[in-house]
Amino acid sequence: MSVLIGETAPDFQAETTKGPISFHDWIGDSWAFFFSHPADFTPVCTTEMGRTAQLADRFAALDTKPIGLSTDTVEEHLKWIGDINDTQSTNVGFPIIADPDLRVAKLYGMIHPAESETAAVRTVFIIDPKKKVRLTMTYPMSVGRNFDEILRAITALQTSDGKRLSMPADWQPGKDAIIPPSISNADAKSLYPQGWNELRPYLRLTKTQ
Structure with a gap:
């Protein structure tokens, strides 16, 4: 099995x-x-x-x-x-x-x-x-x-469960994480008031602390 x-x-x-x-x-x-x-x-x-x-x-x-x-x-x-x-x-x-x-x-x-x-x-x-x-x-x-x-x-x-984030390759505690594409920019503004770094529309990095 x-x-x-x-x-x-x-x-x-x-x-x-x-x-x-x-x-x-x-x-x-x-x-x-x-x-x-x-x-x-x-x-x-x-x-x-x-x-x-x-x-x-x-x-x-x-x-x-x-x-x-x-x-x-x-x-x-x-x-x-x-x-x-x-x-x-x-x-x-x-x-x-x-x-x-x-x-x-x-x-x-x-x-x-x-x-x-x-x-x-x-x-x-x-x-x-x-x-x-x-x-x-x-x-x-x-x-x-x-x-x-x-x-x-x-x-x-x-961390992913608690903050609704995805983790990039080699992620370590305290490092930036990814806002999933399923979360709109409008929703992200309230979920991540610290803001984010938008490398591409589908690739938004935000702080985890």
Whole structure:
């Protein structure tokens, strides 16, 4: 199954390192960073889990809850967390879903048979408080994720929602953003009293702060 942008994220029940969850209830009114990894006690995955834990305050500032998944068991996850904390100098405080029967991984299209029939590739789903999938990323097993980009993308989505703006290539927080063509100049005057720089009738840049 493929989970597409704009769709409601499939709900599920699962065991995690923090106890059983119902996914939609766990998300609550927050955003979610839901990510899979191939296997416990593997090197790239260890660095990714550690980096997620190290960035706990950054995710919290964006009202975003991280949650991991692999096709290992809760018992294996709990043993592995000790290694993550030790080697990455951190403290894993977010839940990791156990999915030994591949049920959730298949539900979210995390199993790519050309890579592995039993291990999940490195998939990312950014899910908003309405439980809508807003962004997806997929990395191969040999390449770790770019967490600067993940945080940037969440910030961009939240800024876009709050200010009715679109984000240009390489947008960073505080930089100018784009007034969408769907907003007329008349409406833009009230929405963006700070004004805008009109490079073309379809390309209007305005400040985000």
